[in-house]
Amino acid sequence: MTGGGKRSGAAFPVLAAALLGALALSASTGPVPISFRAAFDAIFRGTDDTAARVLLSLRLPRALLGALVGGALASSGVAFQALLRNPLADPYILGVSGGAAVGALSVALFLSADASPLLPLCAFGGAALSALAVFLLARRRSGVSPERLILMGVVVGAFLNAVIMLMVTLAPPGKVPGALYWLMGDLGLGTPRRVAILFPYVALGTVLLYLLSRGLDLLLLGDHAAFQAGLSVERVKTATYLTASLLAGSVVAVSGLIGFVGLIVPHGARVLVGSGHRRLLPAAFLLGGAFLVLSDTLARAASPAGELPVGAVTALAGAPFFLYLLRRNGRRS
Amino acid sequence: MIPALSARGVGFGYGDRGILRGVNVDLSPGEVTILLGPNGAGKSTLIRILSGILAPREGEVLLCGRPPGAYRRREMARLLSVVGQDPPVDFPMTVAAYVGLGRFPHQGFFGETSPEDREQVERAMERTELTGLRDRTLAEISAGERQRAAVARAIAQGARVMLLDEPTAFLDIRHRVAFYEIVTQLKETCGIAALVASHDLTLCAEYGERIVLLSGGTVAAQGRPEEVLTPENVRSAYGVAVACDRNPATGAIRVTPLRGMPPKH
Numbered sequence: 001m002t003g004g005g006k007r008s009g010a011a012f013p014v015l016a017a018a019l020l021g022a023l024a025l026s027a028s029t030g031p032v033p034i035s036f037r038a039a040f041d042a043i044f045r046g047t048d049d050t051a052a053r054v055l056l057s058l059r060l061p062r063a064l065l066g067a068l069v070g071g072a073l074a075s076s077g078v079a080f081q082a083l084l085r086n087p088l089a090d091p092y093i094l095g096v097s098g099g100a101a102v103g104a105l106s107v108a109l110f111l112s113a114d115a116s117p118l119l120p121l122c123a124f125g126g127a128a129l130s131a132l133a134v135f136l137l138a139r140r141r142s143g144v145s146p147e148r149l150i151l152m153g154v155v156v157g158a159f160l161n162a163v164i165m166l167m168v169t170l171a172p173p174g175k176v177p178g179a180l181y182w183l184m185g186d187l188g189l190g191t192p193r194r195v196a197i198l199f200p201y202v203a204l205g206t207v208l209l210y211l212l213s214r215g216l217d218l219l220l221l222g223d224h225a226a227f228q229a230g231l232s233v234e235r236v237k238t239a240t241y242l243t244a245s246l247l248a249g250s251v252v253a254v255s256g257l258i259g260f261v262g263l264i265v266p267h268g269a270r271v272l273v274g275s276g277h278r279r280l281l282p283a284a285f286l287l288g289g290a291f292l293v294l295s296d297t298l299a300r301a302a303s304p305a306g307e308l309p310v311g312a313v314t315a316l317a318g319a320p321f322f323l324y325l326l327r328r329n330g331r332r333s
Numbered sequence: 334m335i336p337a338l339s340a341r342g343v344g345f346g347y348g349d350r351g352i353l354r355g356v357n358v359d360l361s362p363g364e365v366t367i368l369l370g371p372n373g374a375g376k377s378t379l380i381r382i383l384s385g386i387l388a389p390r391e392g393e394v395l396l397c398g399r400p401p402g403a404y405r406r407r408e409m410a411r412l413l414s415v416v417g418q419d420p421p422v423d424f425p426m427t428v429a430a431y432v433g434l435g436r437f438p439h440q441g442f443f444g445e446t447s448p449e450d451r452e453q454v455e456r457a458m459e460r461t462e463l464t465g466l467r468d469r470t471l472a473e474i475s476a477g478e479r480q481r482a483a484v485a486r487a488i489a490q491g492a493r494v495m496l497l498d499e500p501t502a503f504l505d506i507r508h509r510v511a512f513y514e515i516v517t518q519l520k521e522t523c524g525i526a527a528l529v530a531s532h533d534l535t536l537c538a539e540y541g542e543r544i545v546l547l548s549g550g551t552v553a554a555q556g557r558p559e560e561v562l563t564p565e566n567v568r569s570a571y572g573v574a575v576a577c578d579r580n581p582a583t584g585a586i587r588v589t590p591l592r593g594m595p596p597k598h
Contacts, residue, residue: 180346211442211443213444214437214440217426217430217434218437221424224381225415226412227385227386228386228413228487229410229435229438229439230406230414230490231406232406261579274425276426276427276430277423278444
């Protein structure tokens with residue numbers, strides 16, 4: 001009854017196993033072969049050889065970063081889809097991506113070369129500012145309507161895109177490729193430090209969203225019915241909006257713009273566990289983590305030198321699926 | 334008896350366009366009040382004002398003596414439940430989960446489901462004959478079944494005051510009668526105060542103790558069915574000619590439409 005979904009049963013063990021399997025596959029894929037035995041020794045016995053160093057300082061952090069990023073994007077997507085009551089909403093729909101890009105680019109392009117510690121912070125600041133701007137622009141005395149939020153998100157996003165182009169044009173030429181690579185979305189920055197930066201944001205955001213899950217169920221009824229059923233609609237919407245933006249913004253700050261995870265994973269998770277958010281949110285987190293870790297493994301396998309960003313792989317898989325959703329939605333209405 | 338919910342001189346409008354003017358309605362515990370009126374008379378607006386979604390421009394609404402704005406949301410939802418006009422067609426959850434949402438105001442911060450919640454949901458589904466459909470999604474059942482699910486959700490909410498906006502619009506005659514039987518039963522066993530907006534003049538005369546006839550944003554008549562359902566009142570509100578007599582089987586007022594449109598005045 002609380003689950004809300006039609007399907008139940010073994011979805012969670014399967015999803016957890018899928019995520020663990022993806023992590024293991026990711027950790028074992030790469031130019032340096034690492035046996036299971038060597039991995040076990042490196043993790044539990046603290047051996048110190050090449051394999052152990054590659055595993056512990058490169059591959060595992062990168063895999064974990066992928067799981068955190070994918071899980072956070074999927075959770076954020078679930079929240080935005082409930083908030084805007086629109087299955088085509090994603091974490092970037094409200095200008096979060098543009099804001100984060102402007103924030104990060106202003107550091108990367110115009111400040112000194114070793115300004116990288118500031119990069120996540122400025123990306124997050126930019127994301128938060130643009131999300132807040134969209135929210136305030138869409139807000140009226142009668143509340144925040146999904147239509148106005150989407151509209152303002154598109155307007156602010158278009159404006160920020162213009163700013164990005166302007167910045168790239170004016171930037172010193174040597175710095176442009178790196179910035180563009182980051183924009184495409186990549187986990188190559190997966191040092192343990194970045195996992196540590198991202199983890200508190202993702203933990204806080206997912207826990208907060210989980211606490212809001214009953215409210216998100218009620219929001220599906222529509223604002224009036226949710227209000228009459230006892231929900232403080234505006235308060236829950238504001239909290240959801242800020243939390244989902246926090247998740248998306250912190251992820252963009254660390255890994256750039258990785259598209260389509262936040263859009264398609266929620267749909268896959270709904271098929272598995274139904275639409276009740278108490279099951280949907282954790283399921284989407286696990287599925288999103290597994291999906292992104294696998295995408296990244298695929299990207300690395302396809303181009304061992306690491307020139308294929310993971311964002312390209314998720315877009316390759318995600319864009320056709322998005323079109324499929326659009327067509328199916330169009331047929332229904 | 335103190336009214337559970339009352340509107341005192343309520344007026345409402347958008348800009349210059351007035352929708353309601355000087356509406357006085359009292360809902361008492363243990364009484365079913367029917368809200369009649371032609372399309373556009375302001376029935377739905379009145380229900381939105383009574384449930385606190387809209388604030389009246391004039392006058393006041395008092396739920397158990399306090400205005401809606403003075404309540405916390407959950408606290409108010411424990412006192413007042415609403416069945417809206419349009420239950421969601423493609424609500425992506427099962428009937429049982431949908432009805433379970435009615436328990437929200439009774440649940441704690443973490444929204445955990447108690448045995449009491451489960452029992453209330455089961456009883457609400459039994460009352461509305463939905464138990465067999467519990468695992469279907471709302472997209473998979475008929476419009477009438479969805480409407481019954483919306484009523485079940487309001488019943489599960491367990492409030493003493495219920496506002497129902499045309500809850501029988503999509504129901505067949507059997508489920509219409511069943512609906513009014515449920516409301517009557519809730520009135521007698523739980524002492525609820527109900528306001529039912531309806532277009533069904535025949536059944537509302539049978540089941541309603543009080544009728545409020547809304548026309549052009551004002552209360553054209555209110556009182557017992559025989560006081561309100563007169564050919565003159567019906568004609569001036571709806572613009573149709575009717576004959577009103579007593580149903581020989583039940584003694585209730587019976588409204589029968591006559592052929593031909595009366596001249597407008």
